[in-house]
Amino acid sequence: MRERITYVQKLGDSLEPSAVTVDSSGISGPEVHAVREDRLTIALDELPPELRSLVTDAQDLHIRWVSAASYELVSPLLARLPPGFHLFYSPGRNNSVSNKLCSTLADIFGEISCSTPAKSFTDLRNGRFQYFQELGGLTHLIEYAKGRLCHPADDNGCSARIEALSTAGSLDVSYETSQNVLRITALWPYQRRRVRAASHPRLRTEVGILSTDKPKTLEAHEVGISGLLTVLGQDSKPSPTMFSFASRHRDAESAFSARFLAPTGLHPTLQLRLTSRSPRPLSEGEGGDARSCHPYAYLTLPRTIFADKYQLSDPLFLASKNLAALRHTTQPVDLEAPEYAMSQWGSAILVQLAPPEPEPEPAPSSSSASRSRGRKSGGDGQDGAEDEWTAEIPLHLRYLAPTRGGYATISVPYPAVFWACEPEQEGAVAFPPNPFEKAHLGYDGLFEEGTVFWHVQPRPPPGSVGDGLLVNEVRVPVLDVEKAGWVNAGTAAAVAVGFAWIVWKLIGVHLRHGYGGGVEREEEKVKKRQ
Template sequence: MRERITFVQKLGESLDPSTFKINGDSLTGPQIKAAREDRLTWALEELPYELQSLLEGAHEIHIRWVSPVAYEAVSPFLARLPPGFHLFFTPGAGTKAENTSEMLCSVLSEIFGGIHCSSPTASFTRLPNNRFSHATALQYFQPLSSLSGFIEYSKDKLCSPSDSSCIARLDRLNEASSLDISYDTISHALKGAASWPYQPHTIHATSRPRSRTEVGVLSADKPKNMEPHELGISGLLTVLGQDSSPSATVFTFPSRHRDAESGFSIKFLEPTGLHPTLQIRLDSNKPPSTDSYCSPHAYFTLPSTVFADKYQLDDDLFLASRNLTKLQYISQPVDLEAPEYVMEKWGSSILVELSPPNTEKSAPWTAEIPLHLRYLSPAQGGYHKVEVPYPAVFWACAAEEGTKFPTNPFEKVNLGYDGLFGPRTVFWHVEPRPEAGKLLQNAVKVPVLDLDKSQWVNIVTAITVLIGFAWVSWKLGVVYFASGHGSSAASSKPASEKKKQ
């Protein structure tokens, strides 16, 4: 196993190396304000058997979990996704791939708890394979507020009861802002990365037996030789069990994810009704880069309770009235009529290009996304609460011709939307800032059949049907006898006909 622990401070912040204490396989230091990332890599044979069996039939699998609590990110940990549990999956080939597809959802539910998919065929949506080759084949999403299920599973499978250090590190995931787990057949290794937001952290790291642990205390930097498409980092690196003192380092690397240095909030317009509108309010209408063409986008992962109508978002005049340019992508299929309780797919994802007002000075502005609620199952009290997570909002800018973005030490890929753009696209992320509270989600109250009153509905419905049936039967009888088809008319008719003869 290999491990990398990284603390990253903001530009201009630094730490005196004399404040570090290195004692063999451990390092301690003062409390600093920084973002933290713990990244681990396991060989396939180091994993529990059920995970090995699952991964051997996958071509690639990427799990992305994002906390619903708002957090501050710093460079280079800037890539964002809507809060919740995301899964991007490409199956392999052969018998092992079939086994993986059959067991994938049950294993995920065991690891994370409360994962509601049944199988990739039934529950996942297919990502487009006719745009760019770096996209995975299938996608799944559902809201997941915490990693409690994953923490308990990991304690049981990865920690011995006496290993208090392992248990404490896993408990720290309760405060994490994101978790990323990836596997692909090329590396044949499982990679995991947990991130904590920019906040006070005490520097402490311990190397585990038979593992290599590298600790970095870094800060954003701007070296003189840095290219426009690069980010700079400087600071101190230490390999535990190998170095007796930290080593100074400075380096640059290309990055597709950058900070737009602006924020946005989102809310449902009142009254919501069954066709609610989400309003996005952005702090600035000015692109973060003037050296290339940029356009703002919002990427939504909508649960099965709500959907967007692609036909409604195909009208140019309607889009212009909502400060929208076009619907760039919507997952398929999206059933416009089915109630939520018969849906098998997880929901849908949409990518919308926004249309900022053209003004000379930077100014706040809004865009509106029309949505539609599905019919929901009955509930006690007559209401369901539907929660829609914040989208990922970013400016997509084209890098100069010939610019390449090889994988850097902090890069995040397979985010769903990055596969919908070309490889030279740079994403300038806009920070979500809720107007009230800290949760990155909006809720709407939906009226449904009240189970407490449904028995009266059943009785009244049955009585109404019986009364209606009786009334129709009576009317048919009246018509039948009035038309001369009754028994007396039938017996007298032959006699009259004989007299005429």
């Protein structure tokens, strides 16, 4: 079992080796503004039996949980997914999907509502399956982990570390047959935190206090890292380090917000508001050509709401919404089924956005030019209004189960928004692995190898519903169970009246003409005319 604890600071931040204390108990240092990432690598024989049987039945298994709270990340830990519980799964052993998967996930994570993979999962691509649902927190997992991994007689801070998952921004659990180990990675958002890690005799722990760097030798496609590294129980002091690596997840240095336009009705429209028309580093000439990149929104939609792929195939309609194309949607998507009749989790779509062309500016006078330059430069560090633009994604609600009051509220997580810069030549070489690599995100497999993703930070507007959560709510009209009796009685009465009217008309025809009489007289009229 190996552990890696990393504090990642922003560019320009650093910590002197003299500020860090290393001894037999562990490492300690001052407070720093940083993202903390803990990664635990576990061999299969060290896993509990139920987990071991679960992963050995899979070719690869990737569980991603993302908090709905809005938080900040720093390079190179920038890859994002919509808030909620994500699972990407490839079956092993003769491509048979284990029916134990859903029950085991429910035991570990709690409120997992899938029944069996065959009924609840969707086919992603190349024999891989996908599952998603909203999951507000990791309370059940924390209790499960404390009971399986911590021993009351020899705790050594185990319970406290596991309980710290309640404030984590994301949690990843990944297994691949090729590596034959399980990796658990927890990430805490960028904020002020104290450098601290304990040493354990049976656990190799490496601690890094790092920050992004830009040495002169750095290539445009690389990320530079510098800082301090320490192996607890082995090193007596931290060692300075500097390295660089190619990274496919980069910072677009822009933000977006999402909201449903009012009134929502049964066909709500999700509006995305972005603060930039292109990744700012590219527009400044760093790392490529902005013209070869396109913005995308990746949505994971619960079964209560869906997108109509036929509606999103009309070029004129898409252009009116600042959309370019529907790049991907999970299959099949039933356009008529009510929510309570569905077994699949929902659907995921990848929509290519289309930034509007900037309006040409009139030639300014010398005095107005200086004012214009001041507005564009944004002396307060904020984006100018001329860089903002919106895109609208039409969605459709399903009929929901009856409830008291006649209304139900559903929630839809924020999408992941990014710019994808695909390689100009086919067959480009994939990025080599790096210490902070994150793959199997659902949308990354929909692009060519070698694609670079420039991530846009989600940022809810002030005063948004949900106290800044990355979730939008929709109030849906449904059948009121308290009035359902009148509806049933009224429907039965309408059917009875309609049936009686039809019978009355048939009886009237029979009394006037008899059975078949009308047909016989028509035949006589035809014979007379002949």
